[in-house]
Each structure stands twice: as structure tokens, then as C-alpha cells.
Amino acid sequence: MFDNLSQRLQATVKRLRGQGRLTEENMRETLREVRMALLEADVAVPVVKAFVDRIRERALGQEVLTSLTPGQALVKIVHDELVALMGGANDALDLAARPPAVVLFAGLQGSGKTTTVAKLARRIREREGKSVLVTSADVYRPAAIEQLRKLAHAVGVEFHESRADQRPVDIARGAVEAARKRLLDVVLIDTAGRLHVDQAMMEEIKAVHAAIQPVETLFVVDSMAGQDAVNAAEAFNAALPLTGVVLTKADGDARGGAALSVRHVTGKPIKFLGVGEAPDALEPFHPERIASRILGMGDVLTLVEEAHRTADKQQAEKLAEKFRKGKGFDLEDFRDQLQQMQRMGGISSLLEKLPGVGELPAGARDQVNDAQMKRLVAIINSMTPRERRAPDVIKGSRKRRIAAGSGTQVQDVNRLLKQFDQMQRVMKQMRKGGGLQRMLAGMRGKLPGAP
Incomplete structure (x- = not known):
């Protein structure tokens, strides 16, 4: 997300940092670049105007003019204004109401409401330890109810049965009553996709809302809809x-205009981003972290949180014990580390959270990709346990068998073995007390997937 905007703004920021002083001319050029970057990212025109005016106003103030490094001071202003534009801080769900806390989902057709309901149900169950019941009040889309039933089973939450011949209001009331009787903590109610110009459908969801009085009413919108997403959010906000807001399909949106516009236009916070198809591909929207990512400053805090959440502690302790006993780092260990990176969203997701990665040449970033990581895992999985523990035995006929079993070429197997040999040397240096700097020097250019 924000790929195009990030590249444009990072180039502008880089030039700014080198400025010993700011003049009217370079300020005008900088603001023009910022304006063009935002417009190309499909940010709403009124939002762009307000944002640029605010930066100009602050840039002409004392905090920049009296700064010893005015270029860097202006970069901080751009960062702060991006944070303010997107809401300042993450707004968590308010589930502190008397149980059951009810959450109602609304949105356009195809925005991803049903999968978002399942993702959020899983998150509430796992992260907050609450019991969750979900139900579908979508009586119009074929198989909508069955889809949510299957998703509820997959993420381990309760499902309240509903039928296509029921009224949505009755389904919602029944789900809340069932949760109350069973002493469940949270009820999530999916509704049919609807256009805000369809008066009958809008009246229907108003009636559902009035009947159950939810503590949260979330508007789910496809971030790739750009300006249309903002217009729809504004219309639903007027009706409900x-x-x-939950922005879905953010991983496929290279522009990010909806994320930068929705809060300003509706006044309502973006609470979550949908970042993939997986059941756990839903992350809280932290404006400060997103602003840092856009400007190439990284997002190490989210990276640490993901590592803590996804890490297999037993596996990590086993690997540490192995090193303490002087045993080598084998291909099974290598595979485990690759799979750990995949659980954290893949190497592309990790890279976008690291500071300074945006300054790498595009070709260098493209060489390290998730498809290549999956290929490496497939190659290792095609080996026998003995070959993983002692890769020196892998010669001609074994390489051909491994390549055939993993759907790759012998050259791919050779490349993996070469990369692994380099990693083993780094591990040996670490055991000899070489320290972190020697390890990083040895790893330069040898990331998984790099040629």
C-alpha cells in the first residue's frame, strides 16, 4: 500500500534533507511535488488542498525558519501532518459495554464485509480472549450465509443460524438474544452489500441498527475504489x-488515497486495514506508523509486535540450545526461519517496515520476493531428512531429483546451496565471537531470494 505515494514523497524528502536553508523557491517546488504526489495517489482534492495549506502555514513559522536544519524540520512537519490527516492515533474497538457487545457491519457490494467479519472475530477471540458469535443478515446474496458459516468454523467462533426467508431485523435480534442467553461476549453482524442510493436498502439497515443498538457500526470499504470509496463512506456516514471504517484489500492498493481521505471527509477513524486473504490478515490502523512507512522511516514497532505474536518460542529455544552446544545451522533450521518470515506477512511486508529500505534501488528490492521464498521452502521440502542435515551429500543425481520434486531447475537448487553455505559461514563467525557487525557484513547481498 502507498507504493506510488511513498516513492514520490521519499524522493521529495531526500531533497529536502539536503537543504541548508529554505527559500520561497524551493518551498514552492516542494509543495508542488507533495500536491502532485497526493493527487496521483487519488487523494480527494479538498483533502490535498487542506493538507498542503497546513504544511505551508507551519513551514513559514518559527519552528522551521529558526531551525539549524530547516530541511529536516520540514520533513517532520510533513510527517506530523500525515499523522493528523489520518487521525492521530489508533482507535480501538469499544467492547467494554455490557455483554454482548454488538458490532454491525455495513458497506457496498463486494467490499469484503463477510471475510472482514471472520477476521475480526478471530482477532477478538485470540487477542482479547472474548467469546464471539457471528451471524449473516445478508438474505439477498446466494450462499452468503453458508460462506460465513464456513468462515466461522474455520476461525473457531460461534455461528448463529439464519435463513434467506427471514427479515434481517429478526436475524439480528435473534443473534443478540442467543448470545445473551449463552453468556457470550461479542456479536458480529454481517449485512448485505448495498448502494447508498438504494433508499429501500438504506432504510433496512437503519431498522437493523435501531433494533440492536450496536456499540460499533463499521463501514467496510475496498481501498482500491479510491475516490469512490471516500464518496461511499461519506454517504453511509450521513445515513448511519x-x-x-475498515479498509479492505489494502495490500493490492498502490495508491492509498482512500486511507488519506476517509478520516478527513467523514470525521470517522480508520480502525483496521485488511492486508490479504489469510484469516489473520487484518491489522489495526496506526496513523503514526503508516506515516512513517510512507516517508520511508520504517515501522519497527509493528515488526516487533508481529515477531512476538508469530514466533514459535519452542522452536527458537531449540535453535538457541543447538547453537550453545556448537551444532551447525542446517537446512531444516533455514526452512523454519523462512516459514517464520512467511507467517509475519512475507519478506515484502517485512521490508516495507524497515527504515531506509525505500532508498534501495527498485531492482534490488524486486530481487527479494515472497515467490522466491516459497520456492526455497519447496526445494528444502523435496530433500530427505539426511540431505537437510548434511547438504554436502547433495550431488548431481540428488540435485536433479530435488529439482523435479519441487518443480524448479537444478540451477535453483545450486543457488540455494550456495546461499546456505554463505549463511553457515556467518553462523560460524558468530559462534567465534565475531559479533553482530561481522554477521551483517557477511549477510550483505545474501538475503533469501537474492541472486
């Missing part, structure tokens, strides 16, 4: 007392 929304408490927040």
Missing part, C-alpha cells in the same frame, strides 16, 4: 451513526 458510523463509529469507524
Whole structure:
């Protein structure tokens, strides 16, 4: 997400940092670049105007003019204004109401409401330890109810049965009553996709809202819809007392205009980003972290949180014990580390959270990709346990068998073995007390997937 905007703004920021002083001319050029970057990212025109005016106003103030490094001071202003534009801080769900806390989902057709309901149900169950019941009040889309039933089973939450011949209001009331009787903590209610110009459908969801009085009413919108997403959010906000927005398919949106516009236009916070198809591909929207990513400053805090959440502690302790006993780092260990990176969203997701990665040449970033990581895992999985523990035995006929079993070429197997040999040397240096700097020097250019 934000790929195009990030590249443009990072180039502008880089030039700014080198400025010993700011003049009217370079300020005008900088603001023009910022304006063009935002417009190309499909940010709403009124939002762009307000954002640029605010930067100009602050840039002409004392905090920049009296700074010893005015270029860097202006970069901080751009960062701060991006944070303010997107809401300042993450707005968490308010589930502190008397159980069951009810969350109602609304949105356009095809925006991803049903999968978002399942993702959020899983998150609430796993992260907050609450019992969750979900139900579908979508009586129009064929198989909508069955889809949510299957998803509920997959993420381990309760499902309240509904039928296509029921009224959505009755389904919602029944789900809340069932949760109350069973002493469940949270009820998530999926609804049919609807256009805001369809008066009958809008009246229907208003009736559902009035009947169950949800503590949260979330508008789910496809971030790739760009300006249309903002217009739809504004219309739904006028019809319903929304408490927040969920932007879906953010991983496929290279522009990010919706994320930068929705809060300004509706006044409602973006609470979550949908970043993939996996059941756990839903992350809280932290404006400060997103702003840092856009400007190439990284997002190490989110990286640490993901590592802590996804890490297999037993596996890590086993590997540490192995090193303490002087045993080598084998291909099974290598595969485990690759799979750990995949659980954290893949190497592309990791890279976008690291500071300074945006300054790498595009070709260098493209060489390290998730498809290559999956290929490496497939190659290692095609080996026998003995070959993983002692890769020196892998010669001609074994390489051909491994390549055939993994759907790759012998050259791919050779490349993996060469990379692994380099990693083993680094591990030996670490055991000899070479330290972190020697390890990083040895790893330069040898990331998984790099040629």
C-alpha cells in the first residue's frame, strides 16, 4: 500500500534533507511535488488542498525558519501532518459495554464485509480472549450465509443460524438474544452489500441498527475504489451513526488515497486495514506508523509486535540450545526461519517496515520476493531428512531429483546451496565471537531470494 505515494514523497524528502536553508523557491517546488504526489495517489482534492495549506502555514513559522536544519524540520512537519490527516492515533474497538457487545457491519457490494467479519472475530477471540458469535443478515446474496458459516468454523467462533426467508431485523435480534442467553461476549453482524442510493436498502439497515443498538457500526470499504470509496463512506456516514471504517484489500492498493481521505471527509477513524486473504490478515490502523512507512522511516514497532505474536518460542529455544552446544545451522533450521518470515506477512511486508529500505534501488528490492521464498521452502521440502542435515551429500543425481520434486531447475537448487553455505559461514563467525557487525557484513547481498 502507498507504493506510488511513498516513492514520490521519499524522493521529495531526500531533497529536502539536503537543504541548508529554505527559500520561497524551493518551498514552492516542494509543495508542488507533495500536491502532485497526493493527487496521483487519488487523494480527494479538498483533502490535498487542506493538507498542503497546513504544511505551508507551519513551514513559514518559527519552528522551521529558526531551525539549524530547516530541511529536516520540514520533513517532520510533513510527517506530523500525515499523522493528523489520518487521525492521530489508533482507535480501538469499544467492547467494554455490557455483554454482548454488538458490532454491525455495513458497506457496498463486494467490499469484503463477510471475510472482514471472520477476521475480526478471530482477532477478538485470540487477542482479547472474548467469546464471539457471528451471524449473516445478508438474505439477498446466494450462499452468503453458508460462506460465513464456513468462515466461522474455520476461525473457531460461534455461528448463529439464519435463513434467506427471514427479515434481517429478526436475524439480528435473534443473534443478540442467543448470545445473551449463552453468556457470550461479542456479536458480529454481517449485512448485505448495498448502494447508498438504494433508499429501500438504506432504510433496512437503519431498522437493523435501531433494533440492536450496536456499540460499533463499521463501514467496510475496498481501498482500491479510491475516490469512490471516500464518496461511499461519506454517504453511509450521513445515513448511519458510523463509529469507524475498515479498509479492505489494502495490500493490492498502490495508491492509498482512500486511507488519506476517509478520516478527513467523514470525521470517522480508520480502525483496521485488511492486508490479504489469510484469516489473520487484518491489522489495526496506526496513523503514526503508516506515516512513517510512507516517508520511508520504517515501522519497527509493528515488526516487533508481529515477531512476538508469530514466533514459535519452542522452536527458537531449540535453535538457541543447538547453537550453545556448537551444532551447525542446517537446512531444516533455514526452512523454519523462512516459514517464520512467511507467517509475519512475507519478506515484502517485512521490508516495507524497515527504515531506509525505500532508498534501495527498485531492482534490488524486486530481487527479494515472497515467490522466491516459497520456492526455497519447496526445494528444502523435496530433500530427505539426511540431505537437510548434511547438504554436502547433495550431488548431481540428488540435485536433479530435488529439482523435479519441487518443480524448479537444478540451477535453483545450486543457488540455494550456495546461499546456505554463505549463511553457515556467518553462523560460524558468530559462534567465534565475531559479533553482530561481522554477521551483517557477511549477510550483505545474501538475503533469501537474492541472486
